[in-house]
Amino acid sequence: MAAVPDARVELQIAGTWVDVTDDVDKSAGISHSRGRRAEGSRVDPAAASLTLRNDSNAYSNRAPTSTNYGKLGRNTPMRISVGGADTVFEIPERTISYASTPDHASLDITGDLDVRVDVAPALWAGGHANAQYELISKYLTTGNQRGWLLGVNEYGGLRFWWSSNGSTFTQIDSTVSTFFGPNTRGAVRVTLDVNNGLGGYTQTFYTAPTMAGPWTQLGDATVTTSGTTSIFSNTAVLAVGDRTTTAFQNTARRYYSAEVRSGIGGSVVANPNFNAQAPGTTSFTDGAGRTWTNNTGTLITDRRNRGVLEVSEWTPDWHSSGHGVTVPVRGAGILRRLGQGAKELASTLRRRIPPVGLPKAYWPLEEGRDATQAYSPVSGVAPLSVSGFDFASDDTMPGASALPRLTAASRFSGTVPAYTPTGQWLISAVYLWPTAPASNTLLLDFTTTGSARRIAVTVQPTSVLLEGFDAGGGLLFSTAVATAGFSFHGPWNRLEISAIESGANCTFRIAWVDVDGTPWENTQVVAATAGIVQAITTTCGALAAGTSLGHLGVFDTANTSVYEFADNGWRLEDAGTRAYRLGIEENVPITLAGYWADMVRMGPQRPNTLLTLLGEVEAADGGILSEATDFVGLTYRGRPALYNQTPRLTIPYGQLAPSLELTDDDRHIRNDRTVSRVGGSSARAVQTTGALSTAAPPAGVGIYDDSQTVNVGTDAQCADVAGWLLRLGTWDEPRVPKVRLYVHKDPSLVQAITSLTVGDVIRITDLPSWLPPGPLDLIVEGWDEKILPLSWEITLNCSPAGPWTVPVLDDTTRARLDTSGSTLASGISSSATSLSVATTTGPLWSTVSGHRPFNILVGGELMTVTGLSGASSPQTFTVTRSVNGVVKAHSSAAPVRLAQAVILAL
Known part of the structure; x- marks a missing residue:
């Protein structure tokens, strides 16, 4: 070391x-x-x-x-x-690479397989829907040399692929996640029994703290009875890390060791132990005789x-x-x-349409109030000539900045530069037409080089009419769609007019789609060509006044997906996916931790700076946005990745640098919280009973109120957010804002300290008698450190971890409901192990044996309930005393409550 x-x-x-x-x-x-x-x-x-x-x-x-x-x-x-941390094989963030050993006869396993990996990835549960990555594989898509691959899926579970012919493959996932936290070391294992003797095959996943075990089955075994299987004997290398022929996420990983066995628990055919190598090693031979070589961008290192x-x-x-x-x-x-001179990001439609749709002409129509024309961000496209437009008068479109409303004298015209015909085209725009007109009113009029030289869209009292006219002005086709009951009027929609050639015929389509994705349409097939769109020249009728219009685009493909999700501002997008998408769009690396589907659903993304938009994610979801330590970029640790953590560092009080300071004040008390949705309704949560309630002292502390506005997707979410914030604001525990450590005096701390990330939990044990009984669990919010040649002092900024312990189904500790009120029916000595507990309100305590053991608190003493009987109050508890080191007698009527009562997560 x-x-x-x-x-x-x-x-x-x-x-x-x-x-x-x-x-x-x-x-x-x-x-x-x-x-x-x-x-x-x-x-x-x-x-x-x-x-x-x-x-x-x-x-x-x-x-x-x-x-x-x-x-x-x-x-x-x-x-x-x-330096000084464990030696590992490291694949840095934003690097696609691996360590490998060449194909060998011993590795060409076609029967039962046992694969194990000891690894610490930057994340186990991905923060977006495509966050899967490889751990170890003998798998190559090129030349159909697929064998097997063990990886982590986007849910934080294990995923195993194998092929019996090198081409097609079977994929099976574990039924639950690994439950490892971000950057946490864990060992995972998969076994494949290709013939279980029952006419099928069995695949089983396991986890362990390290490669040394013990191994615990992860979820349910997967048994398929449709036939036996085998593994294709392929020529691919055995690789630890990424396979460059797959399109998975390039998550940072630190490997300690790996192992491949022929047969379940069988002979070892490869076992690279990176932890045993000298830092800087680029090639070595493992215990099974396989030679391993680091690929570009990777290293064996003890540095962090x-x-x-x-x-x-x-x-x-x-x-x-x-x-x-x-x-x-x-x-x-x-x-x-990012925070200096940052410009406001454009609307989601303006940001998406040019790079994704590659329009031949496009006019956002997001001009200021005094504009006299509408510019195009597409090179070579002249501004749209307009008259009778009331610009910037409607800001209700979720995916757009303020758009114009038409007046009784509205007219617009624009030229589409010539382009190579593709046999199809699309014209699309977003619009809000408040009510049906009393008579026919023109909405769109444009020309093409195809058989339908002029095409017109007319809004009628009960329908929308699409007509095409040939070069002589004769009617080529006509199709209508009823509007009554189909949301053409009232909400924001996008209009879609398209043509697709097929042989001698052409399909013309008219459709509208509300911004949440429900379409209505009609088509007509005629003998015709599509040509290309040449120009748009429309004189709207007086009855179109009050209609809002924007994001008019012309495309050389009939694919309508370019507007999807961007038109409603990505409303109901989960918080992790929003952060990830914004990072990609702005070329800012952002890694995510936490199961994306459990994160809060966001409201529309409106124009604002990048940091403000990311701040909206953080505020709505309750996670932590911070900076990465391994690259210039950001990390977002979603709220799910903060729940129920295993402490990353456990340290006795005596090993702390002096001194540990507690603050027991009202700085963080908030017992009356109001949460409003951006542009929507609000909800309020109030703590009316208990030590930190709004009741006047001494029953409570009085009113500490606040209000916040968050960008959540629906009004109904406000109540949940307010309730969660109330939990954080009424957590009754002294604060420990600073924890100081002298790392140079205890080198054993290096591994844990260098693995800490913002949001991790640390635990302090063996607290002295003048402090509340421990252990004390804290969330690391950040740190300050000073490094000198012979010393390394780090001060961790902390907050209570207790509020982040949330219910887990079928867990005897974290899924137990408290009673409304229980007390000791009679006093007890400091050594008594039988309690008489009276329940004053609410249901009795459960006597089902499977619901034990569980912990209770009586007068600050933690007790473990091992037995419970009685069908009426008072009931008899059999307990183990002084679990937290508190030894004392308790008087009659002392409150009895769960040590960890269920409070639902957000």
Whole structure:
């Protein structure tokens, strides 16, 4: 193990990471902070500071004599790392790579298979619907060399593929997730019994803390009785990590070891133990004789990144004599750059249509009130000429900025540049036509080079009519769709007019689709050609006044998906998917943790800055947006990934740096919370009983109210959000805002400290008698650290973890309901193990044996109930005393309650 802290500083110069540690001023050391500074506040940009000695002129970017002249500047990437952690095979974030061993006869297993992997991925449960990735495989799609592949699916469960012929494959998922938290080490295993003796095959998944076990079955065994199976003997390499021929997510992973056995529990044919290799090893032979080689971008390392930042400030400093030149360096996380001069993102339709639909002409019509024409963001397309438009008068379209309303004198015309015919086209727009007109009124009129030289859309009192006219003005086709009862009038819709050639015929289609995806349509097939759309020239009738119109586009394909979801502003999109999509659209790397389907459904995404939109995700879902430590980018830890965590670090009180300070004040009390939906209704949640209720002291603490507006998808969600915020605001526990550790004095802490991510739980045990009985579980909100050559001090910013313990079905602890009110029917001594408990209100305590054991609290003493009897009040409890170390007698009428009562999650 390397000396602690073994810090290293690197700068990315001309695309290469250069170690500059020797030039760091050791006396000043390295200061680094990230995450939230206080409970409930937004994450501040990560920050790091250090000083480089510059006598060699290496860090004078503007000095022509410097070896790095022109190579350094603002936002130069800087990486800070420490050594001394476990040695692992690492696939960094945003890297698609692997370690592999060549095909060998012993690896060509066609019968029973047993595969095991010990790994710590950045996430186990993906935050969006496509978040699956590989763990280990002998699988190649090229040349139909599919064998088998073990991976993690988007739900955080295990997924196993295998093929019996190299071409087609079978895929089976575990019935439950692995329950490992982000960045947590865990071992997983799959066995395949190709012939279970019952005319079928059996596949079983397992998990364990490490490769050493013990192995626990994960969910239900999967048994297929439709026939036996086999595994194709293929020529693919055995790979730990990604397969470049699959299209899975490139999740960061740290591998400790892997194992492949021929037969269930059979002979080992490959067992790379990365943890046993020297850091820097690029190739080695495992215990089964297989030679493993690292692929590009991977490494075997005992180093862990504390932060990858951007140098935001270079400030040269020198002594008056001209000697002792130094460069104080300030690094910052990506939030600093994103928060400076950020422009408001355009509407979802404006952002999606040009890059996805590749329109031949497109006019958003999102101009300001005084506009006299409508510009096109498509190169070479002239502005739309308009008159009689009341611009920026309707801001109710979810996926658009304010759009114009038509007046009685509205007219618009635009030319579509010539393009190569494809045999089909589409014209689409969004509109809101309030009520049916009293007589026929023109909505759209355009020309093509096809058989229908002029096409018109007319809104009639009870229908919408699509007509096509030939070059001589004769009617070529006519089709109508009834509007009564089909939502043409009233809501926002998108209009779709299309043509598709097929042989000598052409199908003309008219349709409208409301912004939540319900279509109404009609088509007509005639002997005709489609041609291309040439121009749009429409003079609307007076009865079209009051109709709102926008995002008029012309496309050379009849595929209508370009407007989908963007027209309603991605309303009801889950929080994780929204964050992930925004990151892709803005080229900002964002990794996600937490099961996406359990995250809050969002309201429409309206124009705003990127950080504001990501802040809406964080506020609505209740997760944590922070900065990544391994790359310049962001992470979003969704609310599901904060629930019911196993502590990442457990440390006795005596190992803490002095001193642990508790605050027991009213700073975070909020017992009356109102939550409103953006543009919608509101809900209120109030704590009316208990120590932190709105009741006047001493029954409560009085009123501490607040209100928040969140961008959730429906009004009904407001009550749930308000209830969850009330839980957080009335959690009755002293705060421990800071936990300080001297890592250099206890190197055994390095592995846990370097694995901590924002949102993880730590546990402090063996609390002294003057503090509340423990253990004390805390969520890590962020940290500040100071690294010197011989010392490493880190201060963790914390909040209570208790509120994040939520019910789990069939769990004797986390699925038990409390009674409304129970007390001791008689006093007990400090050693009594039988209690008489009276239930004053609510149902009696369950006497079913399967509902035990469970924990109760009586006067601050934690007891475990092992037996319970009595069909009426009072009931008799048999208990194990002083579970939390509290030894005391209790008087009659002392309250009895569950140690962990069920409070539903958001």
